[in-house]
Amino acid sequence: MAPITLVKVALMVVIITTSTVDGFNVRSVRTKEKETKMVFYMQDWESGKNVTAVPVAGKNGTNSSVLNFATIVAVDDAITEGLDRRSKQIGRAQGIYVNSALDASDLHLLFSIVFTNEKYNGSTIEIQGADRFFLKQREVSVVSGTGYFRFAQGFAVLETVYLDLANLNAVIKFNVTIHHY
Numbered sequence: 001m002a003p004i005t006l007v008k009v010a011l012m013v014v015i016i017t018t019s020t021v022d023g024f025n026v027r028s029v030r031t032k033e034k035e036t037k038m039v040f041y042m043q044d045w046e047s048g049k050n051v052t053a054v055p056v057a058g059k060n061g062t063n064s065s066v067l068n069f070a071t072i073v074a075v076d077d078a079i080t081e082g083l084d085r086r087s088k089q090i091g092r093a094q095g096i097y098v099n100s101a102l103d104a105s106d107l108h109l110l111f112s113i114v115f116t117n118e119k120y121n122g123s124t125i126e127i128q129g130a131d132r133f134f135l136k137q138r139e140v141s142v143v144s145g146t147g148y149f150r151f152a153q154g155f156a157v158l159e160t161v162y163l164d165l166a167n168l169n170a171v172i173k174f175n176v177t178i179h180h181y
């Protein structure tokens with residue numbers, strides 16, 4: 001299993017000049033933008049042992065299927081270094097996703113990756129976007145971050161690398177590129 005891959009590159013120097021606008025002090029910022037790339041796996045298990053994804057609302061209440069439009073699923077999925085569920089955990093995906101296409105083909109993702117590995121412990125990135133899960137590859141946004149990833153912006157390429165449709169269990173590979181300071 002591949003270890004979490006990280007590449008940091010100084011990309012550019014951002015210079016913002018100071019000015020005072022209507023009493024607000026606008027601070028001068030001169031800082032280097034960094035790029036971090038990483039690959040990790042989201043363990044999305046709706047059945048079996050140690051369920052971490054639970055439908056909480058939908059047309060049929062809590063019995064709604066994620067494969068039907070309007071179902072909302074709360075998640076606290078393990079983020080692992082490798083595809084294997086027992087590989088090293090480096091964080092959790094905490095939040096929700098919503099089946100938000102009338103033809104049921106799209107999960108709108110809306111959750112934080114809360115890192116627990118030594119380097120990024122406590123830092124987060126915010127994932128949001130259209131997960132058209134029937135596509136082999138799709139892209140969602142990294143809209144912000146905290147801690148090590150303050151001011152983060154980027155994207156994640158998603159790929160379903162394990163799928164048990166009958167039991168609604170899946171492992172999703174995230175290939176993330178983030179710019180931050």
Ligand SMILES: *[C@@H]1O[C@H](CO)[C@@H](O)[C@H](O)[C@H]1NC(C)=O
Nearest residue numbers: 043045048049050051085086
């Ligand atoms: C479920 O969690 C328990 C306790 O953390 C662990 O011992 C067990 O191996 C886990 N099972 C699976 C299938 O992940």
Ligand SMILES: *[C@@H]1O[C@H](CO)[C@@H](O)[C@H](O)[C@H]1NC(C)=O
Nearest residue numbers: 058059060061062063064065
């Ligand atoms: C949900 O499913 C369970 C078991 O399949 C059933 O007993 C229960 O009545 C269902 N609840 C609703 C609100 O449909």
Ligand SMILES: *[C@@H]1O[C@H](CO)[C@@H](O)[C@H](O)[C@H]1NC(C)=O
Nearest residue numbers: 058059060063064065068069
């Ligand atoms: C609601 O439950 C019915 C009967 O079990 C099922 O046929 C239907 O697909 C379900 N609808 C949704 C939106 O989950």
Ligand SMILES: *[C@@H]1O[C@H](CO)[C@@H](O)[C@H](O)[C@H]1NC(C)=O
Nearest residue numbers: 115116117118119120121122
């Ligand atoms: C992460 O931080 C928590 C509390 O801030 C601490 O308990 C834990 O040991 C830390 N984990 C690592 C891997 O450093």
Ligand SMILES: *[C@@H]1O[C@H](CO)[C@@H](O)[C@H](O)[C@H]1NC(C)=O
Nearest residue numbers: 002005037039157175176177
């Ligand atoms: C992640 O994506 C980059 C392109 O952005 C690609 O070069 C790299 O091979 C991908 N890594 C994995 C493990 O798929």
